[in-house]
Amino acid sequence: MFAVGVAILFSGAALAYGYDESTSTIPASTEENCGRCHNPFGYAIFHGPTAIGVHGGYTTTTYKCKGCHTVHRAPAGGQLLLQGATIQASCESCHDGTGGRGVYGTIVARGLQVAGDHSVEATTVVPGGDAESGGSATMSFAGTGGTLTCTDCHSPHGSTVVAAFQGDRYRIANSTTRLPLVKNRLLKQRPGNTATATAEYGSDWCLACHQGRSSALSTVHNHPADSKATTATPFVYNRVARLDVSGAWTGTTVANQTLGFSNQGYLMPYPRTPQQAGHAPICQQCHEDARSVGSLSTIGNTALVTPFLVTMPDGVETSSNPRFQNFPHETSNYRMLVEATVSSFNDDLCLNCHPTSQLP
Template identity: 60%
Template sequence: MRSTLKRIAFIAAFAALIIMAPSAALAFDETTSTLPPDMDEATCGGCHDPWPDAIFVDPNSGVHGGYTITTSKCSECHSVHQAPASGVMLLPGATTKATCLTCHDGTAGRGVYGTIAARGLTVGSSHSIEDTTVVPGGDENTGGAISVAFSGPGGTLTCTSCHSPHGADVVNAYVGERERSYTWGVIGTTNSSKLLKQSPGNSTTPTADYGSDWCLGCHKGRSSGLSAAHNHPADSKATTTTPFIYTNVAKLNSDTLTGVTELGTLAGTNRGYLMPFPRTAQQTGHAPICQQCHEDSRMVGTLSADGTQGDAAAYTITTPDGWTATDNPRFQNFPHETQNYRMLVEATSTAYYDDLCLNCHPVQQLP
């Protein structure tokens, strides 16, 4: 009886703790973030609900959408009469990046930028915000780099080059791999657009789904459909009428050694980064999408000696933001920054080796 009462008391106390606990934003430590004094951090929970699937699904969650006649979200970012003189669009920061970082500042390594360095590791590659105008592979005539006038200072790439801050004209929602931070650790992934624009950069051709065509909005010279530049095949609308996308690729159907594939999302396993040879029925007529080579750093596994089967490495995330060194993938920050060279799934911080190529091209099958 006494042990039963103790259990009841513990459950009641824990429930009270949950009710009393403040909500947390998804990319900053609300006790130390750099929000201006006129923004009340005590009410963060009014805009940010950290639990899985809440962001942008519940109209009361997030300042980036769900505006109604009864919400009060605009004033969280825009100050009608007291905005800094150095700012733009009545925003608290002097630039778009500065404004975004008033919340998404990666304090204590709890964000998409800063987590790798916070663990004492080297960033191998990143999308450099408000630092460059150069797009690698941006020239569709030569396949080489090109300078583009983005909307950041001096024409540099900025957050809104890829993201739509008000949730307008965004890609279809999908579940990614980033595990969200919270006081008690991992709280799960979210099903949302990630505020990705349908037309990133200066693209004039919108794409409804996240996949190769989204990347090609900026990296036009990497398309497999070009005649002037020869690239590794990548599934896109330039190569097929129904290309694979992030949520629909041919992947191994098990983490154990198998040559059988199924259609499904790239997220949540490492099975989509190995391609048995000969290709399976689901793979026939399709090339890999960009994200099957370029994604968060990880060990994907290996093909069998003859290449007919794949043995995918276990997908394990036990803590958010790379706190556990053995997690695979340890970080889920792509395409913001990764540990590896050119954001390749398997590489060092400075180069890649044949190990990457052998995930799809077994030695015994080479001509």
């Protein structure tokens, strides 16, 4: 399967080894090597908000369809003439570190342990999926045997997706511009084919499946999370109130800022700032890639943010903070929490917003 994907997507290239920069043979990012799938080729394919590669932009002169589909050589028992025997196998002909990066495999490749992930084609159970009890629920997904798979969250043809947002990642490992990636990540507006569409990535997108984690349920008491169930104008990933500086003590926040490409949105001074008033944190202010975010002062009215630093993606640089930018695929922390250990979390996470001097 993998060899077929490489032969089509990287014509003439030898085998490439995922997340092994010393042996990778992925060719240079040139129009000759990449232009047939990433068309039109140029700056926008790496940094533009509409850069979608093979996942959209089909015209009479593009060559994108055969990057994923094969008319006469599809595996027996496969789906939709995909080259892989399963949806996951088809996606991972590129998104395993050999072509597309930043999904699964980066943490193990650096010798660390995966502590939390969205398991692909392995389960039908959604933790916190039951809106009545808050417990787990069984859902029917698009993967083998009804399991969760890539296309339950992502739209492979770029249709009906959320608005673009700025995340923590660079577009490609060999980028020299070091610009943040502002894209929709091909995230579906209806993850898991749920009934209600979500136009922006935030708590409501997570709650489409994790319905029992809503803070508006009458039978379950959850930690507050900003969503359409709690306010008419909830914060989303690309629109939160975050601290105005990093690396210096501050108690001031700025409105309408992205959570991505910064660590300034993970601490909430107490009392809450005017921009934070009336809003709870969104899911991703507790659940995101593992990192050090800093701390509040003793009385909690100011915060010192640990600077955001990503010099290379995929955990290449151990000094990066966050080191990996793979959420919500896999993380190195327990339950995908921002601050935790591999097997548990402690009060460090809670103290990011709840200073001890303000506890009743």
